[in-house]
Amino acid sequence: MGTRELLGRVRMQDPEMTVATAPRSDSDKEAVAAMATPPTSPRQQTLSLFAYPIMGPLFALIVIFVTFSLTTSTFMNAGNMSLIAQQSVVTGTLALGQTLIILVSGIDLADGAIMVLGTVVAGSIASHSDAALAMALGFVACVVAASINGLVIARFRLPPFIATLGMFTIIAAAARLYSQSRSFPVTSDLLSVLGSGPEFGKVVVTYGTMLWVALTLVLGYALNETPWGVRVYAIGNSPIAARLNGVNVRRVVFSAYALAGVLYAFAAWQALGRTPIADPSGYQLANLDSITAVVIGGTSLFGGRGGVAGTFIGTLIVVALKNGLTQAGIDSLYQQIATGALVMLAVGADQHLGRGHRA
C-alpha cells in the first residue's frame, strides 16, 4: 500500500543497488547458520548516538544567543546564563517525559497538572509530617496519575489527546479539592534542595540544573542504547510493523507513560526548588510549554523521530527567547506571540522536511 508512491519519492541510491542476485556460491549453502557466528566487517564502526537532526534547533539556539548578545547588554553574562538554566529546569524536565510520549505517537496534556498534583501532595504532607515521606508520596501520586493515562491509552485505546485532556481537567480539579484550594509554603530543605547549589561568584549551578542534565543523559541512553529505546522508536514509526515483529506494543506504550510520570515527579521536585510553595493553581500552561519545547527541539508529532537531545535544546530555545525578549524590554504578550510563531515554524518544518526526506 503506497509503496509505489513512496518509491517515486525515495532518493534512489543507485539503480544497480536494488535486490541483486549474487553469484551462486558455496557460501549460499551455509547462509543462515552463519547468523549465529558473527563475522568481522570492520567498516561499519562509526557511532551514531544522535542520528536525528538536532542541527536545526541548535542553529536556532545559536541565532537567539547571538541576537540577544548583540542587542542587549544584560543577556550574555554568566549570571544570566545560570538564570536561563534555572528557568529551564521545570519545563525541561516535564518536556523529557513529554518527549517519550510523543515518540510513541502520543501527547500528554496532563503533564503540568500531574506535576502540580505532585507538588501539592508533597507540600501538604510535609507541612505536618516527614519531608522524605512527603516527597515519596508526591512521587507515587505522579506515577499513579501518569500510569492511569498509560492504561486508558495502551489498554483501552483511547486517543491520547482525549484521554490526557480528560485527565488534565480531572487532576487539576482533584488537586484543588485535595488542597481545598490552599497553597502550602514549603520549608523543608529536602523539598526545596533543587533550587540551591554550589556558587561560583555570582553564578549558581543548582542541583536542579544538574538533575535536568543527568535525566536527559539517562533518558538519551535508554532511548539510543537499549532494546526498549529501539522499540519506542519502532512503535512511533509504525505500530503495526512493531506488533508484527513481536514487540508488545501495549506494554511499551504503557511504560512510556509510566516513566513519564517519574519524570513529572522530578519536575514537581524541581518546581518546589524554583518556588518553594505548592500552589494547586500554578503552572497552568506547563503542558503547552512542554509540548512547545519538544516540538521546537525537532521531535515529530507523528512519533518515531526525535529525541531528548533536541528537547534539551528546544527547552533552552523557549526559555532563552523569553528571557532575551524580557531583557530587551519587550512586552510578555509579544513573547507569547514569538513562541507561538516558533512552534508553527517548527511543525511546518517537520511536515515539509520530514517523512522520507531524511537520508
Added chain:
Amino acid sequence: MTPAFATVPSLAMQAIGLTKHYGQVVAMDGADFELARGEILAVVGDNGAGKSTLIKALAGALIPDSGQIYLDGEPVRFSSPLDARLAGVETVYQELAVATQLDIAQNMFLGREVRKPGVLGAFLWQLDKKRMRQQAAEQMHSLGVRVQSIRQTIETLSGGQRQAVAVARAAAWGRKVVMLDEPTAALGVRETHQVLDLIRRLREHGRSVVLISHSMPEVFAIADRVHIHRLGRRAAIVSPKTTVMSDVVAVITGALRSDAVVSAALAPARAPTAD
C-alpha cells in the same frame, strides 16, 4: 478434540479443520493445510477466499475458533505472533512490516535485540549494535541481497529492497517455516524476479516456504505444489506438473469441481463424518 487421522512425518506444518467466525462472517470454514519440508507451497484463491486469514492463523496473528495446527508433527497452539516465531515460523505480511525510520540492522533484530555480554547487557540493557550489524550484513550477503550499508534506514531503500529486507529477516529467524503474503504485489517486473530468486534460495537453505500469490505465472514458475483456497477452506492441493494453469483458475472461481483435478495431498483426507 482428538483428530481421527495420522499426521505425516514429512510435513513441516499441517492444519486440520481450522474455523474462524467474525459475527456472521465465516472467514475460515474447516480449512485444512499441509506444507512438506523444503518445498515452496503456493496458496492461491480469489479475493476474500480467506487466504490471509489462514496465514494469520498459522502465524499466530489470530486464534482460530477450532481446529488444530501441527508443526513437525507436534500439535501447537500459537496465542500470539511471538509464539509462532519462537517455534520457528516467520511471516512476511502483506502490509510490509518494516519500520521505515529504523535502519536495516535494527529492523532485522526488532523485537529480538541482542544485548552486550556481561554487566553492560545484563544491568544496563546495552544493545550490542556492532554484533547485530555484523550479523545482519552477513545474512543479507548470504542471501545475495545487496545494499549500500546495513545502517541505511528503510526509507532510503527501493520497494524491492524493502521487501528483500523483510524476507531476509524472516529467513534469518524462521528456522522451520517462512510464510510470505503476496511479497511481490507492489513490485515491478525486475524486482519481482529478484524476490522470486530470493525465495528459491530460501528453499535451497532448507526452509519450507508458503507463498500467497495472485499471479499464476509466478506460482507456476516457483511452486512445488499449489494449495487452492475457496470459500474459507482448501478446495484442492495440486502439483503444477500435473495440473494446468487454466484448471487451477477454474477451481479458484468454482467453474471446475475440486475433485476434477489430480490431488497432490500427502496427508490422508479427513473422514467426512469428522466434527
